[in-house]
Amino acid sequence: MGQMDGLDVVACERCEELCDSRSRIVNGVGPADADLLFVGEAPGANEDEQGEPFVGRSGDVLDETLREAGLDRGDVRITNCVRCRPPDNRDPREAELANCREYLETEVDRVDPELVVTLGKVPAEHLLERDVAVTGAAGDVFDATLAGEPRRVMVCVHPAATLYDPSQQETFEATLRAAAEFTDDESGQRRLGDF
Numbered sequence: 001m002g003q004m005d006g007l008d009v010v011a012c013e014r015c016e017e018l019c020d021s022r023s024r025i026v027n028g029v030g031p032a033d034a035d036l037l038f039v040g041e042a043p044g045a046n047e048d049e050q051g052e053p054f055v056g057r058s059g060d061v062l063d064e065t066l067r068e069a070g071l072d073r074g075d076v077r078i079t080n081c082v083r084c085r086p087p088d089n090r091d092p093r094e095a096e097l098a099n100c101r102e103y104l105e106t107e108v109d110r111v112d113p114e115l116v117v118t119l120g121k122v123p124a125e126h127l128l129e130r131d132v133a134v135t136g137a138a139g140d141v142f143d144a145t146l147a148g149e150p151r152r153v154m155v156c157v158h159p160a161a162t163l164y165d166p167s168q169q170e171t172f173e174a175t176l177r178a179a180a181e182f183t184d185d186e187s188g189q190r191r192l193g194d195f
Helices: 016-021 045-050 057-068 094-111 121-128 159-164 166-180
Strands: 002-005 008-012 036-040 077-080 115-119 141-146 149-156
Touching: 002 094, 008 094, 036 094, 036 121, 057 159, 057 166, 077 094, 094 121, 094 141, 115 121, 115 141, 115 166, 121 141, 121 149, 149 166, 159 166
Parallel strands: 036 077, 036 115, 115 149
Antiparallel strands: 002 008, 141 149
């Protein structure tokens, strides 16, 4: 039903509706040993077209805020809970999240990040397996079991939230600064401030 090559899903037919709406499977990008793993909910139209998560306006916000926090997009891994675009950019359904969970857990296991950062409500609730008030919990770190191992998960608002509600910008920036502090300079991760 599904096949991975390294960190990439190369074939999957588990969700008929998503298979019909996607033009491609959108896999994660970034180092396979990144200290920070950002997890969104699902590809949108730009991501489906370009084959990369978090491109377009929300990707620009993420990239700029990462730079302000002293990180480069190339220093972190970015992926989604679901790797195929839902029709009309709707939220992924529970069954779709469940169908793709194995791929996400495999990615978390192989990357073995210091910190998983959820971008928005869907990934926060999916990974923590409970209701999350994202705005209130932004920047908080929770323990979760992912891929059979205890992991630290930081809740963050979605970068698109800052476009629709500018009052979220400060929360988003503060959360990414806090996430950046989890990077370990000893691991070979580059911090822009070191140059």
